[in-house]
Amino acid sequence: MIPYHSLHEAEAALGRNLTSAENFWFNYSAAKSDYFLYCHNILFLFLIFSLVPVPLVVLELKRLSFVDSYKIQPKVHLSLHEITKCYKDVMRMFFLVVGPLQLVSYPSIKMIGIRAGLPLPSGWEILAQLTVYFLVEDYTNYWIHRFLHNKWGYDNIHRVHHEYSAPIGFAAPYAHWAEILFLGIPSFLGPALVPGHMITFWLWIALRQIEAIDTHSGYDFPWSFTKYIPFYGGADYHDYHHYVGRQSQSNFASVFTYCDYIYGTDKGYRYQKKLIQKLKEDLTNGIEQNGGLYKAQDYKSD
Numbered sequence: 001m002i003p004y005h006s007l008h009e010a011e012a013a014l015g016r017n018l019t020s021a022e023n024f025w026f027n028y029s030a031a032k033s034d035y036f037l038y039c040h041n042i043l044f045l046f047l048i049f050s051l052v053p054v055p056l057v058v059l060e061l062k063r064l065s066f067v068d069s070y071k072i073q074p075k076v077h078l079s080l081h082e083i084t085k086c087y088k089d090v091m092r093m094f095f096l097v098v099g100p101l102q103l104v105s106y107p108s109i110k111m112i113g114i115r116a117g118l119p120l121p122s123g124w125e126i127l128a129q130l131t132v133y134f135l136v137e138d139y140t141n142y143w144i145h146r147f148l149h150n151k152w153g154y155d156n157i158h159r160v161h162h163e164y165s166a167p168i169g170f171a172a173p174y175a176h177w178a179e180i181l182f183l184g185i186p187s188f189l190g191p192a193l194v195p196g197h198m199i200t201f202w203l204w205i206a207l208r209q210i211e212a213i214d215t216h217s218g219y220d221f222p223w224s225f226t227k228y229i230p231f232y233g234g235a236d237y238h239d240y241h242h243y244v245g246r247q248s249q250s251n252f253a254s255v256f257t258y259c260d261y262i263y264g265t266d267k268g269y270r271y272q273k274k275l276i277q278k279l280k281e282d283l284t285n286g287i288e289q290n291g292g293l294y295k296a297q298d299y300k301s302d
Contacts, residue, residue, distance in 0.1 A: 002030045002117045010118055022120050025199075034116045035106050037198055041205055042102045048209045049090055053169025056217050057083055060168060070219050072239045076166035086170045097177045101184065108188070113195035121197045133190030133204045134255055140186035141254040146265070148179065154246060157182075167216035167242050173209070186254075211255060216242075231256040240269045 004010040010026055011017055018026065029037055059067055060078055068074060121129075148158035160176040173180075187208060191201055214226065220236040227234070233253060241251040250268040253259045260266035 002026060004030070004118070014119055018118070019120070022118055025120055026118065029116060034110070034198070037116050038106050038109055038114075038201075039102060040202060042099050044202060044206050045098060045102075045209060046094065048206060048213070049094060049170075049173055050087075052210055052213050053172075053217075056169040056213075056219065059219065067219070067221075070221050072218055072220050072236055073166040073243065076218075078166075078168060083168065083170060086164070086168065086174055090170055090173050093173070093175070093177060093180065097180050098173075101181070109191075109201070112192045114191060114198055114201050115195075116198040121200055125196070126200050126203065129190075129194050129196045129200050130204055130207065132194045134208075136190040136193060137186040137208065138253055138255040139259060140189055141183060142252050142259040142263075144182050144186065145252045145254065148182070149248065149252070159246070162242060162245050164216075165242050165245055167218055167239065169213045169217050172212040172216040215254075231258050233257050237269065240272065244268065 002010070004013060004026070007018060007023065007026060010022075059071075060083065061080060063077070145158075147153050154162075157176045157178050161171075161174060161179060164171040164174065175183075187205070191204065214224075215233060215235050215238040217235045218239065220234065220239075224234070226232050233251070233256060237251055237257060241248050244250065248268075250265050251260055252265055257266060260269075
């Protein structure tokens, strides 16, 4: 809770006028407890899980020709019933595990120093902290994910997430309850190492889930701005991991590709991409050669 009773008192304490964003934050949060503000995460996650994948569902059901060429596994068709079942299972886990976990985890957030008062962090501070959070989460998630692909981890926990060999947006949080708990640790480590403002924490949780939905979208759009993020994996990268399934020892990283490259767990993916590229080149060369042959035959017939 902000320890000021008025805007004038807040400005006097900071020694300057409040920015427009700080003015809005004061009016919204001054009378609310930090715990209540923290629990906004429950609403944000519910909206993200429910709404962000909807455009992808429309694409999956409509299978429009001008976007279907970007579907990574075009032969897989999920029905509305299958998609609805996935969403219901995600919501069941949300209300039984994710939501309650948010409700009881506030003491740890308070302990590491997440603040909710004034001043608000600058844009550069938020960007720097989010970068750290993504890097820390990606590295620790890599090793937990890799552990979940041993025989015990896969058979008892991770196989649930791999029920979708061709993932869709709603399948991003689709997992065993134990996996949800395990993978919550990497998400918490970044803010624990570099604690920031509650707004930064909200952004972190929201962006991480949106990124997970993107990598499980099943579509590889060339115009996506994520193509310009260095070492970003994306949908095509993670889709290969689902496609291989139980035997997959490749592409464990959640966001970036550097861990898989350093530890050699992207060799299968890179081999597949080279093979596909070679097949495309051979096909193109074959068409060109056949085209030249047909032109020569046409010329001789004259």
